[in-house]
Amino acid sequence: MDIRAILLVGPPGEGENAFRTPAETIAGTPISLFDVLGKPVFHRMVQQMSRWGVNAITVVSELSPASADWFQKPAGARHMEAGTEQLWRVAENVFAEQVHAGAEAVLALRVGPYLELNVDELIQFHCDQRNRVTQVVDGGGEALPVFVLSASRRNDAAYLFRHQLQAMRVPGSKYRLSGYCNRLRDAADLRRLAVDGLLENAAIPPAGRQVKPGVWVGDGARIQRGARLLAPAFIGRRSKVRSAAVVTRCSSVEHHSEVDCGTVIENSTLLPYTYVGAGLDANHAVLGLKRLTHLRRGVEVEISDPKLLSVRSSSAPMRTLASAVSLTGFLPLQLLRGLFSRNSAGREPSPSLPSCNPSELASEPGAGGEREFSTDLVVARRYGDQ
Amino acid sequence: METSRPVVVKRMPERLKLKQARALLRELQPILTSDRPQLVFDMSQVRHLDAAGVDMLLHCMRETMKRDGDLKLASLSEQAAVILELTRTDRLFEIYNNAADAMRSFSHFMPAAMRHGPLHGATAPEVSSSEQKAGNGQAQIAA
Numbered sequence: 291m292d293i294r295a296i297l298l299v300g301p302p303g304e305g306e307n308a309f310r311t312p313a314e315t316i317a318g319t320p321i322s323l324f325d326v327l328g329k330p331v332f333h334r335m336v337q338q339m340s341r342w343g344v345n346a347i348t349v350v351s352e353l354s355p356a357s358a359d360w361f362q363k364p365a366g367a368r369h370m371e372a373g374t375e376q377l378w379r380v381a382e383n384v385f386a387e388q389v390h391a392g393a394e395a396v397l398a399l400r401v402g403p404y405l406e407l408n409v410d411e412l413i414q415f416h417c418d419q420r421n422r423v424t425q426v427v428d429g430g431g432e433a434l435p436v437f438v439l440s441a442s443r444r445n446d447a448a449y450l451f452r453h454q455l456q457a458m459r460v461p462g463s464k465y466r467l468s469g470y471c472n473r474l475r476d477a478a479d480l481r482r483l484a485v486d487g488l489l490e491n492a493a494i495p496p497a498g499r500q501v502k503p504g505v506w507v508g509d510g511a512r513i514q515r516g517a518r519l520l521a522p523a524f525i526g527r528r529s530k531v532r533s534a535a536v537v538t539r540c541s542s543v544e545h546h547s548e549v550d551c552g553t554v555i556e557n558s559t560l561l562p563y564t565y566v567g568a569g570l571d572a573n574h575a576v577l578g579l580k581r582l583t584h585l586r587r588g589v590e591v592e593i594s595d596p597k598l599l600s601v602r603s604s605s606a607p608m609r610t611l612a613s614a615v616s617l618t619g620f621l622p623l624q625l626l627r628g629l630f631s632r633n634s635a636g637r638e639p640s641p642s643l644p645s646c647n648p649s650e651l652a653s654e655p656g657a658g659g660e661r662e663f664s665t666d667l668v669v670a671r672r673y674g675d676q
Numbered sequence: 677m678e679t680s681r682p683v684v685v686k687r688m689p690e691r692l693k694l695k696q697a698r699a700l701l702r703e704l705q706p707i708l709t710s711d712r713p714q715l716v717f718d719m720s721q722v723r724h725l726d727a728a729g730v731d732m733l734l735h736c737m738r739e740t741m742k743r744d745g746d747l748k749l750a751s752l753s754e755q756a757a758v759i760l761e762l763t764r765t766d767r768l769f770e771i772y773n774n775a776a777d778a779m780r781s782f783s784h785f786m787p788a789a790m791r792h793g794p795l796h797g798a799t800a801p802e803v804s805s806s807e808q809k810a811g812n813g814q815a816q817i818a819a
Contacts, residue, residue, distance in 0.1 A: 567727075571764045582758060589754040595693075595726035598762065 293413060294388040295344045295397040296381055297367070299323070299332050300352040301454065307476035309583060309590045314402040314475055316561070317579040320353070321474045322401040323360040325544045325562050327487045327524050328497025328508055331474065332401040336364040338493075342409035344397065348384050352377035359604065360562075382451040389441045396447070400435035400455055404483060406469035406493055412438060421462035422446045428471045431464075438465075477559075477576035477583035477590070484542040484559050488522040496524045508545060517549075526562070544578075546602055546609075563602045570598065683779045685750075687718040692729035692756075701732055708736060713745035716778040720751035725759040734765065746770075750778040 300320060307313045314321055322331040329337075332349070339347050347367040352374070363369050372380040381398070388396055395413055407426070416424040422443040426436035435455045439447045449459035470492045472483045487494035488504075496506035504521025510528040513519065517531040520538035526545035531537060535549045539557040543549060547560040550568035560566065561578025574586040577599060583590045593599040603609050684707050689696050707713050715736065722729075737747045748770045752760070760766040772778035 569764070570762050572762060582762065584754075584758050584761075587754055587758065589758060591755045591758045592724075593726070593759070594724070595728075597727045598759075 291413065292392050292394045293344050293397060293409065294346045294391075294393040294395075295339050295348070295399070296384050296388070297332060297335060297339075297347065297349045298351075298377060298381060298398070298400040298455075299349055299361075300357070300372075301377055301400060301402075308478065308588060309476050311476070311590065314473075316477055316480070316576070316583070317581055318354065319357045319360050319579070320402070321476075321480050322404070323353075323357060323362075324480065325526065326404075326480065326483050327494055327506070327542060328526050328545065329494075330360075330362055330364075331404050331483070333362070333364045334494055335399070335401055335404065336367045338406065339397070339409065340366050342407070344409065345393070346388065346391070348388070350377060350380050350384060378451045378454055382448055385439070385447050385451070386444070389444065393441050395441060396439045398437045398439060398447075398450070398455065402475075403434055403471060403473040404492075404494075405434065405436065405467060405471040407436070407467065408469060411468075412465055415465045416440070419463045422460055423450060423458050424462055425458065425464050426467050427464045428467050431466070433464075434467065434471070478585050481557075481559050481576055481585060484524070485540045485557075488524060488540050488542070498524065498527070532568075546604070548602060563604055565596075565600045565602050567596075567598045681712060681714055683714045683716060683782050685716045685718055685775045685779065687720075688722050688756075690721050691724040692722050692732070693724060693726045694728035697728045697732035701735065704736060708739040708743075710743070712743055713740045713747075714782050715740055715745065715747040716750050716772075716775050717747065718750050718775045719756045720753055722753050722756040725756050727763070730759065730763050730765055734768070737768065746782070748772060748778040748781060750775040 299322060305313050312318070316324070324330060326334075336347055336349065349364060349367050349369045350372055351361060351369065352372040353361055370380060370384065385396055385398070395416065397409070397412075405426075405428075412424070412426065416438040421438075422440055423446050424438040426434045428434055437450060437455065437458075439450065446459045449457070470486070472479055472486070472492070474480060474483065483492060483494070486492040487496065498506040498508035498511070501507050502521065505519045505523050505525075507513065507525045508527030508529065511525045511530070513525065513531045514533040514535075516533040518536045518538075519525065519531070520536070522540050523537045524542040525531060525537065526543055526547065528546050529543050530548040531543065532549060532551045534552040536554045536556075537543060537549065538555070541555045541558050541560075543555065543560045544562040544564070546562055547564045547566075549555055549560070549566050550570075552569045553566050554571045554573070555566070556571075556573040558572045558575045558577060561576065564578040566572060566577060572582070574584060576583040576585070578601070580594060580599060580601060581590055581592055582599060603612065686700075686704065688700075692700075704715075707715065717733070717736075733747075733749075740747045750772045751774050752771055757766070760769075770778070770781065772781060
């Protein structure tokens with residue numbers, strides 16, 4: 291049977307998500323364009339279709355200029371870019387083309403949610419039920435933007451596309467999805483998809499080699515000595531994890547990201563091209579596009595301070611230049627610090643601060659109870675930074 | 677243990693970046709250099725906080741501690757809480773649900789207020805001026 295597919299990328303989902311931003315987007319960019327464990331969500335859907343033997347796949351996209359930068363052309367699929375508000379018309383034309391080329395059934399899906407379809411079973415259901423159009427629903431019976439259209443039913447197809455996959459001309463029986471489904475409505479869902487991928491609950495293997503059990507590293511990623519990666523974790527291609535940084539608890543650092551010295555990334559996702567500053571502690575969060583979405587608190591915070599969070603350039607020469615500039619700024623600063631710290635070492639202790647020698651404290655006659663502690667122990671105040 | 681020294685409550689501005697941090701430091705200098713300063717920063721209005729703002733908080737804490745005083749934070753907005761958690765500075769401050777609790781904490785140990793602080797998921801209630809006055813009658817509000 292000749293089955294073809296139309297994947298629609300770009301149209302936003304309905305309403306708002308839990309973070310009071312348009313559904314299925316982060317900072318105005320569709321979530322399906324972002325990498326999850328090394329590959330964009332819609333690429334994984336294209337791959338899935340190819341594996342099920344779908345003969346021709348056409349990706350139709352309608353993206354804002356900002357979102358278009360995130361679009362990567364998928365391998366094994368034709369791409370068509372629709373003009374503003376032309377997406378559904380282009381989809382209708384592609385359907386007509388595919389029917390003309392000999393398709394017997396066409397799969398039309400809007401890539402908002404990520405789902406694992408058994409295409410053979412779906413087509414079998416469509417034929418058995420003698421449906422004109424079959425809609426897919428999730429395990430709870432909620433509609434998904436996935437349809438199978440009989441090639442001979444052009445009017446039904448036109449009606450469906452003109453109603454933006456929201457209404458069918460003749461309602462038919464619905465196919466209940468038995469595989470994995472993630473609606474990707476917000477950053478929390480994106481995070482859940484990454485976790486499910488790492489824990490093998492979803493069929494999205496990390497795009498990289500497994501350097502130790504449960505730790506995947508993409509091509510060209512640099513992990514400095516002293517950095518610690520705890521399984522399960524994913525480091526995307528050409529990412530950098532600097533010395534003393536820790537990536538742990540199902541964290542995913544997507545391509546061209548950078549985790550600076552001493553930063554802890556725990557149960558978090560770094561979107562592509564994200565720089566996270568030194569000595570920070572990111573947990574239960576999705577970081578990127580100068581935003582931090584804290585999943586436990588349910589809040590999205592815009593961070594404009596490049597010392598904390600910034601976006602790395604997508605151009606390699608610009609990234610190299612930025613590294614060179616930061617290095618030239620860093621070296622003189624270190625030299626100055628070296629000079630001043632040597633000077634201060636020779637200075638008399640400040641009269642306001644009593645000199646504190648641990649060995650003297652331990653041998654103090656009055657401190658009977660403290661004698662049992664060794665001399666290398668320091669008693670620190672609980673709520674202090676010293 | 678009761679203390680007769682005044683507690684100064686300062687409401688932080690919406691933006692707490694380099695420029696605002698410098699201005700605040702200048703403004704707070706007399707308080708910071710006084711004997712045993714007791715400061716509460718009301719963070720309910722803070723929407724934009726950056727590294728300079730966090731540095732200012734740490735500087736104030738250091739200065740108050742040098743003079744045997746203390747700085748406490750109250751009514752943390754979600755944005756401020758996220759940044760403090762990200763920069764690992766949340767554990768350096770005593771954080772209270774509201775300014776009144778923070779003020780009272782200078783004279784009484786308040787484990788319940790600390791347990792239900794905004795960093796542990798509770799919502800931070802707004803502080804009314806009457807609530808602040810009801811603190812212990814020692815507050816100086818620096819709005």
